[in-house]
Amino acid sequence: MRISTFWYCVKQGIKNICRNIWFSLASVATISACIFLFCMFFSIMVNVQHVVHLVETTVGITVFFDEDLTQTQIHAIGDQIGRRPEVASMEFTSGDDAWEIMKEEYFEGFEELAAGFEEDNPMAGSSSYQIFLNDLSKQEQFVNYLQNLEGVRRVNYSSSAAAGLTSFNTVVGLLSTLIIGVLLAVSVFLINNTINMTAEFRKHENQIMRYIGATNGMIRAPFVVEGVVIGLLGAVLPLCFMFYLYGRAIGYVQEKFQVLSGIFQFLPLESIFPYMAATAMLLGLGIGFFASFFTIRKHLRV
Amino acid sequence: MIEITNVCKEYSEGNKALKNVTITVEDGEFVFIMGRNGSGKTTIFKLLMKEEELTSGKIVVNDMNLGKMPRSYVPKYRRRLGVVFQDFRLLDDRNVYENVAFAMRVVGASSRRIRESVPEMLQMVGLSAKYKMFPHQLSGGEQQRVAIARALINRPEVLLADEPTGNLDSHNAMEIMKLLDEINGMGTTVIVVTHSHEIVEKMHKRVIHMERGCVISDDAEYVDDAEAEDEDDYEEDEAGDDDEENAGSVTEDGNIYED
Numbered sequence: 001m002r003i004s005t006f007w008y009c010v011k012q013g014i015k016n017i018c019r020n021i022w023f024s025l026a027s028v029a030t031i032s033a034c035i036f037l038f039c040m041f042f043s044i045m046v047n048v049q050h051v052v053h054l055v056e057t058t059v060g061i062t063v064f065f066d067e068d069l070t071q072t073q074i075h076a077i078g079d080q081i082g083r084r085p086e087v088a089s090m091e092f093t094s095g096d097d098a099w100e101i102m103k104e105e106y107f108e109g110f111e112e113l114a115a116g117f118e119e120d121n122p123m124a125g126s127s128s129y130q131i132f133l134n135d136l137s138k139q140e141q142f143v144n145y146l147q148n149l150e151g152v153r154r155v156n157y158s159s160s161a162a163a164g165l166t167s168f169n170t171v172v173g174l175l176s177t178l179i180i181g182v183l184l185a186v187s188v189f190l191i192n193n194t195i196n197m198t199a200e201f202r203k204h205e206n207q208i209m210r211y212i213g214a215t216n217g218m219i220r221a222p223f224v225v226e227g228v229v230i231g232l233l234g235a236v237l238p239l240c241f242m243f244y245l246y247g248r249a250i251g252y253v254q255e256k257f258q259v260l261s262g263i264f265q266f267l268p269l270e271s272i273f274p275y276m277a278a279t280a281m282l283l284g285l286g287i288g289f290f291a292s293f294f295t296i297r298k299h300l301r302v
Numbered sequence: 303m304i305e306i307t308n309v310c311k312e313y314s315e316g317n318k319a320l321k322n323v324t325i326t327v328e329d330g331e332f333v334f335i336m337g338r339n340g341s342g343k344t345t346i347f348k349l350l351m352k353e354e355e356l357t358s359g360k361i362v363v364n365d366m367n368l369g370k371m372p373r374s375y376v377p378k379y380r381r382r383l384g385v386v387f388q389d390f391r392l393l394d395d396r397n398v399y400e401n402v403a404f405a406m407r408v409v410g411a412s413s414r415r416i417r418e419s420v421p422e423m424l425q426m427v428g429l430s431a432k433y434k435m436f437p438h439q440l441s442g443g444e445q446q447r448v449a450i451a452r453a454l455i456n457r458p459e460v461l462l463a464d465e466p467t468g469n470l471d472s473h474n475a476m477e478i479m480k481l482l483d484e485i486n487g488m489g490t491t492v493i494v495v496t497h498s499h500e501i502v503e504k505m506h507k508r509v510i511h512m513e514r515g516c517v518i519s520d521d522a523e524y525v526d527d528a529e530a531e532d533e534d535d536y537e538e539d540e541a542g543d544d545d546e547e548n549a550g551s552v553t554e555d556g557n558i559y560e561d
Contacts, residue, residue, distance in 0.1 A: 002410055002412060004407075004412060004413045005407065005410045008407055204391070204393075205393060207391070208391055208393070208404075209408045210377075210380075211351065211380060211385045211391075212380065212381070212385075212404075212405045212408055212409065212452075212456070213377045213378065213379070213380035213381035213382075213383075213408075213409055213456070214377060214408040214409065215377045216377075218408055218409075218410070
């Protein structure tokens with residue numbers, strides 16, 4: 001296609017939008033609503049995932065071993081655990097290290113009390129591994145595996161925080177998919193209507209084009225341009241809104257719910273916006289392109 | 303060359319629009335296809351346009367067999383035809399220049415070629431001075447000239463005109479026919495579908511008469527007969543029944559006589 005022909009098609013597509021301005025605006029509004037919700041859920045999901053990831057890196061599983069095991073045997077079991085794919089990292093704490101930590105935490109200021117245990121380390125049998133997982137949702141399964149290992153005495157872990165966050169993440173994901181799905185269908189339906197309307201307006205012109213020898217591509221191009229422009233506008237508007245809103249929303253939450261700021265660490269706008277913008281633009285482009293491309297098919301035969 | 307051989311066209315069960323029609327049109331020829339409503343002349347036009355598929359028979363246009371032509375090739379084929387309609391079919395929101403340029407634009411011509419060709423074509427059809435006007439500012443004859451310019455701008459080998467003078471008064475109709483004749487003189491094959499006896503008689507061209515889907519006469523000799531008739535009239539004709547003896551000729555009330 002020549003550049004002049006390309007610009008001609010773009011111009012005609014924009015003319016189509018202007019001819020049907022109210023239908024076009026309705027389509028843009030629906031796509032905007034759809035993409036705004038997408039952006040909102042995207043932000044929530046990304047932040048929840050970020051928090052879950054933080055929890056994953058701070059909440060570990062502690063494994064204690066039978067007291068009669070030697071250090072070598074404990075390390076052998078540790079190596080076996082370390083080869084598991086679920087394991088992100090692990091730290092070994094010997095009985096002596098555990099006693100040092102305990103002295104610091106519980107006997108600070110009362111060192112003379114701790115001195116009584118110098119010859120007989122009460123934590124001698126408390127060698128342990130602290131294990132951090134890649135994916136917290138697999139914690140239960142992994143704990144089961146650990147409990148069945150020979151030589152393992154006890155496994156300490158916290159299930160409530162991880163399970164809560166994981167299920168919240170899943171609910172947000174499902175809810176957003178559902179709402180976005182419905183809005184997507186409505187957007188496609190509205191674009192379909194808009195393109196049908198324009199096709200009716202342009203019926204005469206399309207017929208002449210057909211007689212002159214225009215290809216299907218040439219007849220279709222202005223409608224696809226129309227759909228794509230509507231889709232892109234529908235993406236740009238909510239993105240601008242999100243750009244403005246995100247920082248303020250985080251500021252508001254941190255100010256009003258200060259207790260949350262200790263638990264949640266929100267991602268800064270610049271780290272999520274490029275991905276959000278790219279996905280939203282692709283979504284808008286995709287809705288506009290496919291809805292117009294398939295709608296115009298039935299109008300091509302004159 | 304256009305060869306229509308034993309062509310039948312059936313729209314629905316029992317509704318036969320064409321029955322074994324055979325017509326040959328040489329390159330550079332000017333042919334009228336005449337007939338009343340329902341005679342099948344517009345069906346021939348649509349078949350030549352590849353707007354309808356034939357039921358049986360064969361149509362070959364400049365070595366292209368339309369029956370075997372894939373749909374994807376139809377746009378390319380149509381670029382080799384120019385089409386003019388009774389209702390002009392101009393774009394009301396575009397001026398004369400843009401209407402003609404439109405035909406070049408949709409086939410992907412460059413802007414430079416459009417700028418060169420459109421003024422030339424407008425000059426040829428006598429509308430150079432009105433290139434900025436919109437269709438509603440033009441007379442019927444002028445609108446048809448725009449339509450002809452649009453049909454010719456891509457240099458077609460064949461010009462098909464479906465009742466091109468149907469919406470015009472007799473003066474404008476003759477002007478348009480003269481223009482078509484000039485175009486034919488430049489080597490373009492012209493096929494005009496019409497039911498106007500007046501025009502056909504004045505043009506002295508080959509006339510194919512159709513009735514109920516059949517060719518009832520292909521009057522290649524019409525020119526000579528008509529000329530002879532004119533001469534007779536000039537010499538104060540006495541033999542008033544001579545017309546009726548001519549195959550496929552028409553009476554004043556428009557009835558067609560079958561041989």
